[in-house]
Amino acid sequence: MRPLPTLIALIAAAAFGGFAATALRGGLEQPAQAEPLPVPAPAASTAATAVPGIAALPTAVDGQMLPSLAPMLQKVTPSVVSVHSKQHVRVSPFGNDPMFRRMFPELSQDRVRESLGSGVIVDARRGYVLTNHHVIEGADDVSVTLADGRTLKAEFVGSDADTDVALMRIPAQDLTAIPLADSNTLRVGDFVVAVGNPFGVGQTVTSGIVSAVGRSNLPGLGFQNFIQTDASINPGNSGGALVNLRGELVGINTASFNPRGSMAGNIGLGFAIPTNLASNVMGQLAANGEVRRGTIGVDTQNVDERLAKGLGLDEPRGAVVTRVYPGSAAAAAGLRTGDVIVAANGERIDDSADWRNFQGLQSLGSQLALDVRREGKPLKLTTALREQPRDGLSLDPRLAGASFGDVPESLRRQGLQGVLVTDVAKGSRAARSGLRKDDLILQATSGKFSDLTSFRASFAEQPPQLVLRILRGNRNGNLVMQ
Template sequence: MRTSTKTLLALTAAAAFGGFAATAIRDGLETPARAAPSLPAATPTVAALPAAVGTTPLPSLAPMLERVTPAVVSVHTKQRVRVSPFGDDPIFRRMFPELTQERINQSLGSGVIVDARHGYVLTNHHVIEGADEVSVTLADGRTLAAEFVGSDPDTDVALMRIPAQNLSALPLADSDRLRVGDFVVAVGNPFGIGQTVTSGIVSAVGRSGLPGLGFQNFIQTDASINPGNSGGALVNLDGELVGINTASFNPRGSMAGNIGLGFAIPTNLARNIMNQLIANNGVVIRGTLGLESQDVTPQLARGLGLDEARGALVTQVFAGGAAAAAGLQPGDVILAANGQRIDGRDSLRNFEGLQPVGSRVTLDVRRDGKPLQLATTLREQPRSLAGLQLDPRLAGATFAELPERLRRAGLAGVLVESVERGSRAAQNGLRKDDIVIAANVGQFEDLAGFRASFTRAPAQLILRIVRGNRPYDILVQ
């Protein structure tokens, strides 16, 4: 793993704002604390701010927030889980079904109404992930059942629909116009205590490289974002939505409190994902260059004639892909894409993952020590692949791209998305959610590379998988 376990766990906990801990903290806040007897404390004198300075009234966010807060909602989810004293052991669960009990886990988060006519509500994927029931409470106290439209785990965006009656929606701003130093306001339901407003400035834009999260192009802000704020609104002073609050960072975990490192998904990205979810029956279709790459080490930089050790070194170009059409070759180093600096393999993957199919891309490349500019159009990235298309021995299994959050945790490979009961793949020991990290057919890092490695069926097929954080070798017969 390239990321330290402590940092990864801290950030993962910080991102899970829709989690069950918010309910516990809310309950704690509702219980009065019992203070130990102590000496009476002197009451400090607090000077009240004047309503005006001379004839000029003091500025206030209240008029803007009166328009914004009706469009920010609280999201409540329920998930039914089966709990057994034998854990997940399938044999004992079947032998003693009477000991298995159903438990309902509840979770809290926030959301934003972005289309009053259709009742569309944006929130985070992690807020509604795995939920059996989702309801939304409006600022006026109404609680409405929400219909799931679709979600994209790799950008942490989800879309719901509620009955469109007397709703207020926020206008979507052009988040590309945000600048560091702009004032922003965060609205949400932290810890489940009720709608809360915090303010701050934009600390950074285009922030990426955070471990444990998916494709990243975050707005960073020092406005307080706490558990339960996930899916809430980040607005500008005109009351326009500029971002969807998604995470905060604290080395001691999210429950340690806010330290001014909050992150939001830019509105332009959220709008693109929302439009795709509506148009594509709840799924997102991404574009891809069709290549594999690696980081440029200092030793490689010297050999390639680079001034600094950065960029994505192309190691393989897949036939029929966008990279092949552009004329990219193994050994090329990609230094920028559409003017955006590319520091390494993860940086290039992040750029690709945020581009829709059909996007025009201009690549700044170094080949044999000389600068070169190549242009191409991104082609559709397959979401899944049937095992039978690769090898008859894998019939019944479906393989998919590894979630980007797992890649940022240091894994590479493909995910076993499903395995049909009684199929050849099942008989060979493959299970749903296995991660295939290596095979004797060749090297690969993603679904495209996995497919390309099966150019010739091997006499003996061996897969190395990760299951439950443990590696296994499977002989596929």
């Protein structure tokens, strides 16, 4: 094995909120000194209250009390919880060097990593709590603190790293669930309120507007269809609620964007997972404990100026099909090499990344209406997403016992392509050859591939010798499958 060059780093802009609390303790030990505010006089029957030294503040307009978010928040805040996760790790002064760790095991110490985030009760009867995958990722123990002060142990139901959604279950006793809104009705300019536990200081409310919808192509994240808001979303807000003025859940807060990192303060670029997407993922997690995705079975690439002219397009836009796999849904629908996908289910497709993101956000079996350009002429085709077989035995007997999946989208956006080993059965043929769970297969003697679909296609003819180029941790090397 030799060290693999460092992968493209996640831009510090995605300041996730699940890891907030402990580092800030020192900064809170010396609270700022503030002068007490003047106590206003009791409200009179007039429309203004006089406060010495400042202008009169109206308490009512035309006999109506001024608007306040307080009544709505009284209904919302019991549904928003704090999420406390613990992970037990073994720390060595020699870092990850395996030789020194084995030579001096007595120098390694057990440590507990703790992080704080937020969550939302979405089903009081079943005790379901939605949060972010990154809030509870790798946790050995997760507890939830309710708005009334109760702390309950949470049971992990399932999570999906590619949409950053996780589902937990807590004892269903006197819980308050938040109603879910149709996030597809959100418009730019709608008022929204973010509720969560930023920096571990306690439940906090911030407000703003919807700055954009359908936001994607953020660095380092998975499949994306974010609501963007200027409501402050700080570390610890992750997994919390983004609500409309009716007190309905429109999104799950997930990240803030700041090139200088989270300590630079809020700059009004917060992102939330739309409720419709989170609800779809939750349904799959509740039913299966995981999210299964499908494909129509094509490879695509971006359309540049040269290709646009050759394909008879008015502009260099869309995802041009470079390969249609035999027996795939795309082949059955009549899609051909050279076709350009410019929209799917009415959603604009500008490039290959848009197409991949669109597929990843759809449920397995979803029907797709494709707007295609074939030799410059418009064409409409209908197809559906099919699941790829994942077992190694169906590919090659030397892979028996292994299961495969696509590389997480967050890593793919950093330029990493290949196939992820999702499981290896103990004592199986693949295990005896040294294949391990979480290995990334970058290359193989079976042929070229970039994802699970093309990996399977590369085994149309089984190679005499099967050698896999794998990435394990931060090292890579060749593995001969026996």
